[in-house]
Amino acid sequence: xxxxxxxxxxxxxxxxxxxxxxxxxxxxxxxxVRLPQEDFVYLADTARFPYGPRxxxxxxxxxxxxxxxxxxxxxxxxxxACNSAAAAALPALTQRMMQTTLGVDVIGVVRxxxxxxxxxxxxxxxxxLATPATVASGAYRxxxxxxxxxxxxxxxxxxxxxxxxxxxxxxxxxxxxxxDACAPLRAAQVDTVILGCTHYPLLRPMxxxxxxxDVTIVSSGAPLARxxxxxxxxRGLATTRTTEGAYRFLTTGDPAPFADAGTRxxxxxxxxxxxxxxxxxxxxxx
Amino acid sequence: xxxxxxxxxxxxxxxxxxxxxxxxxxxxxxxxVRLPQEDFVYLADTARFPYGPRxxxxxxxxxxxxxxxxxxxxxxxxxxACNSAAAAALPALTQRMMQTTLGVDVIGVVRxxxxxxxxxxxxxxxxxLATPATVASGAYRxxxxxxxxxxxxxxxxxxxxxxxxxxxxxxxxxxxxxxDACAPLRAAQVDTVILGCTHYPLLRPMxxxxxxxDVTIVSSGAPLARxxxxxxxxRGLATTRTTEGAYRFLTTGDPAPFADAGTRxxxxxxxxxxxxxxxxxxxxxx
Numbered sequence: 001x002x003x004x005x006x007x008x009x010x011x012x013x014x015x016x017x018x019x020x021x022x023x024x025x026x027x028x029x030x031x032x033v034r035l036p037q038e039d040f041v042y043l044a045d046t047a048r049f050p051y052g053p054r055x056x057x058x059x060x061x062x063x064x065x066x067x068x069x070x071x072x073x074x075x076x077x078x079x080x081a082c083n084s085a086a087a088a089a090l091p092a093l094t095q096r097m098m099q100t101t102l103g104v105d106v107i108g109v110v111r112x113x114x115x116x117x118x119x120x121x122x123x124x125x126x127x128x129l130a131t132p133a134t135v136a137s138g139a140y141r142x143x144x145x146x147x148x149x150x151x152x153x154x155x156x157x158x159x160x161x162x163x164x165x166x167x168x169x170x171x172x173x174x175x176x177x178x179x180d181a182c183a184p185l186r187a188a189q190v191d192t193v194i195l196g197c198t199h200y201p202l203l204r205p206m207x208x209x210x211x212x213x214d215v216t217i218v219s220s221g222a223p224l225a226r227x228x229x230x231x232x233x234x235r236g237l238a239t240t241r242t243t244e245g246a247y248r249f250l251t252t253g254d255p256a257p258f259a260d261a262g263t264r265x266x267x268x269x270x271x272x273x274x275x276x277x278x279x280x281x282x283x284x285x286x
Numbered sequence: 287x288x289x290x291x292x293x294x295x296x297x298x299x300x301x302x303x304x305x306x307x308x309x310x311x312x313x314x315x316x317x318x319v320r321l322p323q324e325d326f327v328y329l330a331d332t333a334r335f336p337y338g339p340r341x342x343x344x345x346x347x348x349x350x351x352x353x354x355x356x357x358x359x360x361x362x363x364x365x366x367a368c369n370s371a372a373a374a375a376l377p378a379l380t381q382r383m384m385q386t387t388l389g390v391d392v393i394g395v396v397r398x399x400x401x402x403x404x405x406x407x408x409x410x411x412x413x414x415l416a417t418p419a420t421v422a423s424g425a426y427r428x429x430x431x432x433x434x435x436x437x438x439x440x441x442x443x444x445x446x447x448x449x450x451x452x453x454x455x456x457x458x459x460x461x462x463x464x465x466d467a468c469a470p471l472r473a474a475q476v477d478t479v480i481l482g483c484t485h486y487p488l489l490r491p492m493x494x495x496x497x498x499x500d501v502t503i504v505s506s507g508a509p510l511a512r513x514x515x516x517x518x519x520x521r522g523l524a525t526t527r528t529t530e531g532a533y534r535f536l537t538t539g540d541p542a543p544f545a546d547a548g549t550r551x552x553x554x555x556x557x558x559x560x561x562x563x564x565x566x567x568x569x570x571x572x
Contacts, residue, residue: 029491034499170553205315206553213320267456267492 011237014039015228016075018066020051021166022261023199024081027109029266030221031079032247034229038238039245041073042081043276046253050162051084052131052197059088059133065278067093069250071104076237079228080108083196083220084131087139105231110134112227113194113220114143117151120216121192124151127185129207130196132157140196154188156181162199168264170206178203182210195219202265249273297523300325301514302361304352306337307452308547309485310367313395315552316507317365318533320515324524325531327359328367329562332539336448337370338417338483345374345419351564353379355536357390362523365514366394369482369506370417373425391517396420398513399480399506400429403437406502407478410437413471415493416482418443426482440474442467448485454550456492464489468496481505488551536562 015035017028021044028042043066045051051059063085067078078097080086086108097104117126128140135157144153158181164174185193193215195201201219208217232238239245251258255273262270301321303314307330314328329352331337337345349371353364364383366372372394383390403412414426421443430439444467450460471479479501481487487505494503518524525531537544541559548556 029495032495036495036498168550170549170555172555172557174553175555203553209315209318209322209554212322263456264454267460267489268495269456269458269461271458 010076011239012039012241013074013076014041015077015079016041016043016067016070016073017079017081018043018045018063018070018085019082019198020044020084021046021049021199022258022265023162023165023197023202025262025266025268026198026201026219027079027081027221027224028247029268030225031228032268034222034225035232035245037241037243037245040247041070041075041250042247043070043250044252044258046251046258048252049166050131051082052133052159052162054084054088054133056088056137059085060092063089063093064096065280067097067106069276069278071097075104077228077231078104078106079224080106081198081224083109083198084133086110087134087137090139105235107224107227107231109198109220109224110139110196111143112223113196113218114140115147116220116223117192117194117218118144118147120218121151123189123191125188125190125192126151126153127188127190127193128153128155128196129158129161129181129185129193129200130155131162132159134196140194154185154190156184158197161203162197165199165202166261168261170203174203175206178206178210182207185211190215192216192218250276252276252278296362297525298325298527299360299362300327301363301365302327302329302356302359303365303367304329304331304349304356304371305368305484306330306370307332307335307485308544308551309448309451309483309488311548311552311554312484312487312505313365313367313507313510314533315554316511317514318554320508320511321518321531323527323529323531326533327356327361327536328533329356329536330538330544332537332544334538335452336417337368338419338445338448340370340374340419342374342423345371346378349375349379350382351566353383353392355562355564357383361390363514363518364390364392365510366392367484369395369484370419372396373420373423376425391521393510393513393517395484395506395510396425396482397429398509399482399504400426401433402506402509403478403480403504404430404433406504407437409475409477411474411476411478412437412439413474413476413479414439414441414482415444415447415467415471415479415486416441417448418445420482426480440471440476442470444483447489448483451485451488452547454547456489460489461492464492464496468493471497476501478502478504535559538562538564
């Protein structure tokens with residue numbers, strides 16, 4: 001397996017970020033805003049997109065495989081920019097990563113979004129839009145309870161929304177999905193809605209129109225980027241470079257549509273996208 | 287000239303919104319978020335896009351023609367969702383509109399954005415990105431001075447950016463334009479940047495990455511929507527309907543590309559787009 005040349009200094013190594021597809025680019029965007037001097041390696045497991053309908057066992061296995069690939073590329077920190085994977089696999093992944101010789105910290109998207117929502121709500125009624133896997137995991141409910149047990153949560157599982165966003169045609173069918181998803185949140189009079197899937201910020205205009213002006217929409221990207229900044233500082237791992245960092249992309253699927261979608265969604269010219277084959281050693285079930 | 291059937295009650299008439307193209311849809315979006323019960327008629331003068339390089343005399347004439355068309359369609363309020371037109375033509379347009387039998391108020395995008403920027407800045411250094419026409423008009427400088435004479439303004443005229451956004455390919459050429467435009471703002475250490483063209487919010491991710499995390503980006507849409515809500519309330523013109531309002535679109539150019547661009551940019555399925563021919567009576571010069 002080829003290895004990217006890595007700088008000697010741990011603080012100058014890249015940050016690894018992964019997702020099932022283009023959705024996690026909304027998280028990478030916030031990382032680039034806050035940490036422009038850092039290098040990033042983003043891995044999109046598009047060959048196995050979507051993660052939403054996957055089981056916990058599958059998501060743990062996929063996450064381990066991706067983490068191994070990124071650690072092999074000498075990342076100094078691992079960001080799980082996929083809610084389904086973070087909700088299902090974060091404990092197992094964290095345990096595994098701390099056992100590597102590098103002792104790589106793992107930061108996932110669930111907790112920063114949950115804490116931000118608790119801080120944002122005025123009426124104590126929070127809504128969650130997420131994939132079926134994320135809702136089923138109970139990870140957001142747990143994170144909210146830990147932050148404030150008196151905040152009520154209304155959860156809506158959206159089976160199709162991530163794929164509809166990936167197709168990038170914002171027609172009446174998508175609008176109908178959005179209205180269906182938001183109806184229980186409006187009925188519950190939530191004043192804060194967590195976007196529990198990294199694709200959903202791409203649909204923010206339609207969501208804000210459907211939810212109305214008095215609902216605060218919370219996504220995980222910006223609070224996660226602050227967490228990453230804090231952990232780099234605490235570990236002495238923030239780069240000391242003052243020039244702009246580099247970013248590169250890996251995908252398990254076809255690089256061309258990934259590059260197109262990424263450029264369109266995030267206005268980020270994705271020039272360096274390489275296909276990667278993950279080590280199937282962990283692939284113990286078919 | 288055909289007239290749309292208008293309800294008898296002034297408060298149930300639509301709000302008229304106009305721009306040179308799709309950019310003003312970022313303003314319409316904020317109006318739909320804040321005033322979902324209102325009806326809207328949006329006129330895009332795509333046949334004469336872009337307005338950026340136009341003279342003040344041209345912009346006054348174009349604005350008068352469009353206002354006549356919208357008043358003929360019985361709008362209760364006129365929103366100038368184009369910075370170039372608002373900067374050049376608002377005084378003349380306001381005077382003309384108050385002379386009509388309806389006494390239609392005119393709200394433009396410049397002042398709400400300027401006031402919002404004065405409220406947002408901490409270091410008193412504000413930047414402006416706008417078309418050459420808007421910068422040349424001095425309208426933002428004037429509005430900022432009126433709100434707070436001690437706030438400093440760094441203005442950057444961007445000749446190509448609106449057209450580049452309209453083409454919707456976010457490549458290295460656009461990135462180079464954005465970097466060139468932001469360089470003087472970074473050098474001046476502004477902490478707040480006004481997007482003085484309604485296209486620019488569509489480029490917000492790239493702009494935020496280029497300006498960095500500590501710069502507040504201000505666009506006119508949301509503060510303008512609040513102004514509209516206030517004026518409707520003060521005039522007793524807010525609709526009393528509680529059901530969702532309707533919106534329709536007029537364009538002086540080809541409806542198909544306008545509908546495509548609008549749907550793509552604002553996630554707003556534009557089903558009703560009609561071509562309109564403006565009354566050239568005001569067209570005193572060729």
